[in-house]
Amino acid sequence: MREKATTLYFGPQHPGITGNMMIRLKVEGDTIVKATIEVGYLHRGFEKLQEKRNWLQSFTLLCRFCVPEPDPVEESYARAVELLEGREVPERAKYIRVMMLELARMGAYMLWYGGQNASLGLYTMGQWSVGDRNYILDLFEELTGGRIYHMYIWPGGVRRDLPEGFADKVLRTMDYFEKRLKDYDDLMFSSTIFRKRTQGIGIIPKEKAVEWGVVGPVLRGSGIHSDIRIDDPYEVYDKLDFIVPTEEGGDIWSRALVRRQEVRQSIHIIRQVIEKMPQGEYYNRIPNPLKWALPKGDAYARTEAVRGEVGMYIVSDGSIHPRRTHFRGAAYVHAITLLENLLVGENISDVAAIMNSLGTCPPEIER
Numbered sequence: 610m611r612e613k614a615t616t617l618y619f620g621p622q623h624p625g626i627t628g629n630m631m632i633r634l635k636v637e638g639d640t641i642v643k644a645t646i647e648v649g650y651l652h653r654g655f656e657k658l659q660e661k662r663n664w665l666q667s668f669t670l671l672c673r674f675c676v677p678e679p680d681p682v683e684e685s686y687a688r689a690v691e692l693l694e695g696r697e698v699p700e701r702a703k704y705i706r707v708m709m710l711e712l713a714r715m716g717a718y719m720l721w722y723g724g725q726n727a728s729l730g731l732y733t734m735g736q737w738s739v740g741d742r743n744y745i746l747d748l749f750e751e752l753t754g755g756r757i758y759h760m761y762i763w764p765g766g767v768r769r770d771l772p773e774g775f776a777d778k779v780l781r782t783m784d785y786f787e788k789r790l791k792d793y794d795d796l797m798f799s800s801t802i803f804r805k806r807t808q809g810i811g812i813i814p815k816e817k818a819v820e821w822g823v824v825g826p827v828l829r830g831s832g833i834h835s836d837i838r839i840d841d842p843y844e845v846y847d848k849l850d851f852i853v854p855t856e857e858g859g860d861i862w863s864r865a866l867v868r869r870q871e872v873r874q875s876i877h878i879i880r881q882v883i884e885k886m887p888q889g890e891y892y893n894r895i896p897n898p899l900k901w902a903l904p905k906g907d908a909y910a911r912t913e914a915v916r917g918e919v920g921m922y923i924v925s926d927g928s929i930h931p932r933r934t935h936f937r938g939a940a941y942v943h944a945i946t947l948l949e950n951l952l953v954g955e956n957i958s959d960v961a962a963i964m965n966s967l968g969t970c971p972p973e974i975e976r
Contacts, residue, residue, distance in 0.1 A: 614642060619960055621650045630944065630971040632964075636957055644952040646945050653975035659934045664690060665763065665898040667931070672758040674919075674936060675970040678717035680709050681914040682936070683762040685921040688843065688910035690764040693925055694903050697893055702766030703844040704886040708779070709752075709762060710844075710912070711875040711882070715786070716745040717915040718872050721968070725865060726797060728961035729806045734797055741789060744782050751775065766892035776883045783876045790872065798869065807861035811951055811963040814859060821950070822942045825917020826871065827967055830864035832857040837913040849881050861966040868915075902929045916940060916968035938973025945974070 620631040629650035635643035652673060659667045671686055672679035684706060691698060719742035723735025746756040751772060753759040761768045797803055813823065818831040828835050836853040838846040854870035856863035895901055903925040911920035917939035924933040944967065951963060 613637070617957065630969075630974070632948070632952070632960065634952070634957065634960070639956050639958070641952045641955050641957060641960070644949045646949055648971060648974050651972055651975040653972075655976045656934050656936060659931050661930065663898055663929050664901055664903060664931065665895070667934070668760040668763060672760065674938065674972050674976060675914070675916070675940075676757065676972070677720050677970065678713050678915055679758060680713035680762060681912040681919050682921070683760065684710060684844075685910045685912040685919055686923070686934075687762050687764050688912075689908045689921045689923045690903065692908040692910060693906055693923060694764070696765055696895070698766050699890040699893060700845075701770075701887050701889045702891045702893075704882050705767050705771065705891060706762050707844050707846065707849070708879055708882045708886075709759075709767075711878045712745055712748060712779075714915050715872055715875050716742050716749075718868055718875075719745070721868060721915070721965070722793065722797070724965045725861075725962070726803070728965045729803065731797075731800065731802065734793070737789075737796070738793070741786070744785065748775075748779060748782060751778075765895050766890070768892070770891040776886075779879060780883055783879055786872075787876060790869075794869070798865070804862065806959070806962060807865060807966075808858070810861050810959050811955065811966055812858070812860045813947070813951065817950075818859070821947050823917075823947060824939050824942070825913070825915065825968065826864055826867045827917065827939075827943060827947075829853065829855045830867045831859040837911055837918055841911065843910070843912065845882075845885075848885070849878055851878050851881075861962055864966045871915075900929065902927060911937070914939070916943070916970055919973075936973065936976050938970065938976070939968065940970040940973040943967040944969035944971060 614635050614637050617634040617636055618631060619634055621629045631647045633645040633647060634641055655670045658670055671682045674682045719738040722738035726734035749759060750756045753761040813831045815831045815833060818828050818833060832855055834853055834855050839853055851874045854867050856866050905925055905927045907924045909920055909922040911918050920937040922935040923931050926932040948967060
């Protein structure tokens with residue numbers, strides 16, 4: 610006999626990982642038969658607001674597209690502006706940008722460690738990783754003046770050079786994380802609870818991953834080797850040695866293994882950046898921002914974030930502010946198309962874990 614269907618409302622919630630959005634679940638017993646994503650709980654309209662701001666003022670909006678990792682959005686916008694104008698970026702600035710991007714990647718993964726485990730009721734990991742994330746935020750604060758929002762990567766380079774002794778602090782922080790990750794492995798990946806709650810759950814078959822437009826660690830967790838840093842290199846990634854980890858399982862466990870390895874690769878990249886970074890200028894100064902007009906045309910730049918490809922498309926009509934901007938974020942696909950399909954047939958107890966495994970960032974939808 611078929612059980613009676615019940616509607617449950619999951620969220621809206623704001624744990625800092627999945628952000629403010631709601632899932633309307635239709636369940637029969639404990640099994641989900643339909644999932645509908647509902648958004649509209651966040652600050653929004655950033656793309657339209659940029660049309661009323663000059664080319665530099667937009668940076669106060671860019672950070673809000675994804676609070677846990679705002680730097681890739683800054684980088685993609687800055688690079689799109691540089692492509693449109695033809696502005697060169699000093700080599701030193703490119704290395705500093707990569708260092709910032711990889712530190713931001715590590716910081717975002719520290720939140721993911723906590724969120725993925727907390728979604729299963731394993732809270733110790735979050736207390737460790739979010740606490741450790743503060744060491745990265747300390748670096749951001751010293752370099753940019755801000756712990757979360759930086760507005761540091763901008764057209765022409767970066768806002769300021771590295772302070773004296775900063776590179777040594779970065780290396781000491783990397784030493785700490787290299788040792789600390791062993792504790793993370795023991796607590797998380799050796800946990801019987803974590804294994805049983807993630808293996809075989811939220812499976813994304815390889816062919817469906819391509820069909821649904823999945824990107825980033827979620828795509829790599831389904832066995833597809835894809836990373837913009839390798840496929841379409843930008844800044845100085847083509848001068849650095851690193852690998853792109855993949856796993857074949859397509860489940861939460863596989864996506865976690867990919868992210869675990871990517872943290873280690875970020876440490877490896879940052880060490881190379883510090884070693885190879887040249888001296889010289891860090892900023893190719895722009896004109897007066899209040900009078901700075903870009904030539905007519907359009908440009909698109911994309912960056913590899915922890916959640917996958919993010920990109921900024923800009924259009925200029927020759928004035929001092931954008932004619933149009935459009936942001937491409939992974940969450941639009943992951944949190945709507947993918948999540949609605951992926952939850953069908955799963956148990957209601959696995960909703961939070963599946964959601965966290967996709968790296969959703971709802972401001973990218975509300976933009």
